[in-house]
Amino acid sequence: MSDVMHSNKFQSIEVPNRFALAPMTRTSAEPDGTPNALMADHYEGYARGGFGLVITEGTYTDDKASQGYANQPGLIDDAQVAGWQTIVNRVHAAGSKIFVQLMHAGAQFQANRYTNQPVGPSEVMPKGAPLGFYGDQEAWQTPAAMTKADIHAAIDGFAKSATNAKAAGFDGIEIHGANGYLLNQFLSTHFNKRDDNYGGSLENRLRLVVEVVRAVRKAVGDNYPVGIRLSQGTVTDPDYQLPEGEAGFRRVVEAVRDAGADFVHTTDGDVNRPYFVEGKQSLASVAAAVDGIELIINGNIDETNYQDVANQFPDAILAVGKKALANPDFVQRLKDGKEIADIDFAMLQPKATITNELAWRRQNAA
Secondary structure: OOOOOOOEEEOOEEEOOOEEEOOOOOOOOOOOOOOOHHHHHHHHHHHHOOOOEEEEEEEEOOOOOOOOOOOOOEOOOHHHHHHHHHHHHHHHHOOOEEEEEEEOOOOOOOOOOOOOOOEEOOOOOOOOOOOHHHOOOOOOOOOEEOOHHHHHHHHHHHHHHHHHHHHHOOOEEEEEEEEOOHHHHHHOOOOOOOOOOOOOOHHHHOHHHHHHHHHHHHHHOOOOOEEEEEEEEEOOOOOOOOOOHHHHHHHHHHHHHHHOOOEEEEEOOOOOOEOOOOOOOEHHHHHHOOOOOEEEEEOOOOOOOHHHHHHHOOOOEEEEOHHHHHOOOHHHHHHHOOOOOOOOHHHHOOOOOHHHHHHHHHHHHO
8 A cells, every 4th residue: 555644755855745735726916926925824724734745826937928817926027936935935844845837828818917919829719618716707819829939938938937936946847738728728639720830740739848848947957846737628628638549648748758847747537537539548547657757646636535546656646626625734634534525616706716715714614
């Protein structure tokens, strides 16, 4: 049996256990993207609740089109770096490690203080409707197809933000390549209709992902954890499948490994869901079979199945989302044998902010 509560070597760092807080958008930074005291309390709370690794919400990477939500934090200027440094220090003082997730929204764009025009691989909108708990936008905008200059600017933004992350004291970086944001859009045949060397074949659709991983690796140097979150589906189209199937996803994992990624973070509605066009494995199983890269897995991990998942993937970090939001002390509750609550999505209403969450907790504690 794999003991998830023991300290674990993950790349160049030692984490206190194998539980990670999954990245979750909280739209609670200052309007200018600066992390604040409310966010510091929030992330420190998960560290004190026992999570050995904390992964931040998606953090924007440039002053152009990367921001996707109002009050989303950034990592592009001195004030934002200083705000994150305070959070990092408090998480470290509580005994945990912390990675920042770097994100470019691409076409999945609901608010941006720098521009009103989203960009993406092609002039294709996301499916479905914008997420109401992240903003009031009723319909997606049509993105502008990115020029080569736009692509180079996006890569540069990831690299500069990675440098800032290291300066802020983060223990590692997770690039957001999942859930319908920019890098996932370039992989997707729904979004990507390009006829240049960034579109068409899987190798071409992978090009931007590989270039971003390489740029981030170059920015932070060796022996600093760098990884990427990967999914097939998006937040509004969870059943999208890569046409290349299981073999195609394996090629994606191999490509990011060869570009310099130390880990991949697979995310799905369920960690064991098989839904490839061709093949019967899950995302996590395909990634686990690739040599030379470590694994974080996410997908409905809770108190009922965490030990089975840990045994199935004995070297993986287990990222917990909904159960963590319901129980910021989820890991400590497991240790103590205490009851673990289900999430009440009322805590995310009318917006998914830390302030609304805290108000819901006060009301329900009364």
